[in-house]
Amino acid sequence: MKFLPSVHLPCHPWMAMVILPLLLLLVPLAAAQWSSCSKSDDYKSNSTYVANLSLLSSTLPKKAASSTTLFATSIMGNFPDIVYALTLCRGDSNASACESRVTTAFQDLLRLCPYKKNAAVYYDPCMLKFSNKNFLATTTVNDPLFIVNTKNFTTNADITQRLLFTLINSMAQLAANSLRRFTTSRLDVGSSPTLYCLMQCMPDLIPHDCESCFQDILNSTLEYLGGKQGGRVLGTRCYMRYEMYPFFQGDPKLRIINLAPHVPTINNTTTPATVYPQSQPPDAAPPPEGKVTVQEHNGRKSHKRALWIIVVVATLLSILMCFICFIVWKRRKGLLT
Structure with missing residues (x-):
């Protein structure tokens, strides 16, 4: 294979410097x-x-x-x-x-x-x-991954624990008895932070086993995610995610307006786990009271739109840089001949 000497393509170094960062933006997405x-x-x-x-x-x-x-x-x-x-x-x-x-x-x-x-x-x-081992018969969370937001609530520890307990406890039965074993919610309680939550377990679980799996998630959340503005418990048989901003499609299926008076004593049998940080989205203004706005439940569309913009811009820049390089190469070739 014959390679052109770098003198014939004088623009390629700065072309790479322009395009490469844009392409790298696509990797995490x-x-x-x-x-x-x-x-x-x-x-x-x-x-x-x-x-x-x-x-x-x-x-x-x-x-x-x-x-x-x-x-x-x-x-x-x-x-x-x-x-x-x-x-x-x-x-x-x-x-x-x-x-x-x-x-x-x-x-x-x-x-x-x-x-x-x-x-x-x-x-x-x-x-x-x-x-290679049969895990399909299990009904527990089963070696979950814990992903936490790096920011903490500004409310005191007792209130944040009650918020998380109320959120997950209120959703468990609704999710467990739905066809897809899935539900979403929005929690609005007085001056406390507004929280959005999604919970789902595997549809092959009966409602009782699904609720038991969510109980494991509740225990793990209070132990490992307490005080955090967002987090996830990702398990093989069930999982949960909560944030201070909407992240799922459509309106929440449940709105929670009353806070549990206290968090009952939980006999925690969770094993030590590694907690991983998640990337933090930009701060946003608190959502208005009542129904989720169109802007909120279309948040995922905005993310997709941003991805497409990056793809299109990177492609157009690549074409433009190749065209410029071709013109420069033709001119230099004419000067050399």
């Missing part, structure tokens, strides 16, 4: 958010386990998208290369987006956890887990 990889139980390339994963990656996304609950489990192969898999798209997703996201989740998980038989990945809109 496109990449998976949180993953969990086993430290042992590796598989080898070209093994039967890889073949089973490949089959799952082609069938599970379609299976989830065709489900009314956007949820699917599957078992592929036989011991010792058997693979158990589970995926769930968030309750405010649609089928076409779900299939695309689960397909991407398989690709990301194989890259993030190479050769690991036990791995999970969590995004805002979906999650995926596969393992």
Whole structure:
């Protein structure tokens, strides 16, 4: 292969300096958010386990998208290369987006956890887990990831604990008895901070088991997320997220206006866990009382719009820089001949 000397492309250094930062902006938007990889139980390339994963990656996304609950489990192969898999798209997703996201989740998980038989990945809109061990029968949170906002509430500790207890306790039964085991809420209590929350468990759980899973989340939230302006508990069988700003599609299904008088004593049996910080969005003015505004529930559309703007600008700049380089190259070639 013949390479042109750098003298023929005098603009390429500053062209890269302009375009590269824009392209880097796309990385955190496109990449998976949180993953969990086993430290042992590796598989080898070209093994039967890889073949089973490949089959799952082609069938599970379609299976989830065709489900009314956007949820699917599957078992592929036989011991010792058997693979158990589970995926769930968030309750405010649609089928076409779900299939695309689960397909991407398989690709990301194989890259993030190479050769690991036990791995999970969590995004805002979906999650995926596969393992060589049967985890499908479990009903607990099961080795959750804790993601916290780096900012603290300005209210005292007692009030913040009551806010979080009220939020999760009020939502658990509603979510557990819905078709998708999913619900959203907005908490407005006096002068306390307005909170938005989303909770979901796997649709194959019966309501009692779903509520039990949410009880584990409540315990974990009070222990690890207390005092934080936002956070998530991401588990295999259920998960929860709360923030001081709207982050889900549509109006909240539940509005909470009364604060629990106290937080009951909880027999906490959670094990020590690692808590990861999440990126902090810019401060926003507190939402008005009453119904969620159009601007609020279209927040996710604004994020998508920003992503498209970056893509378009980077593409146009690339074309412009290539055109300029071509013109400069032609002129220099004319001078040299």
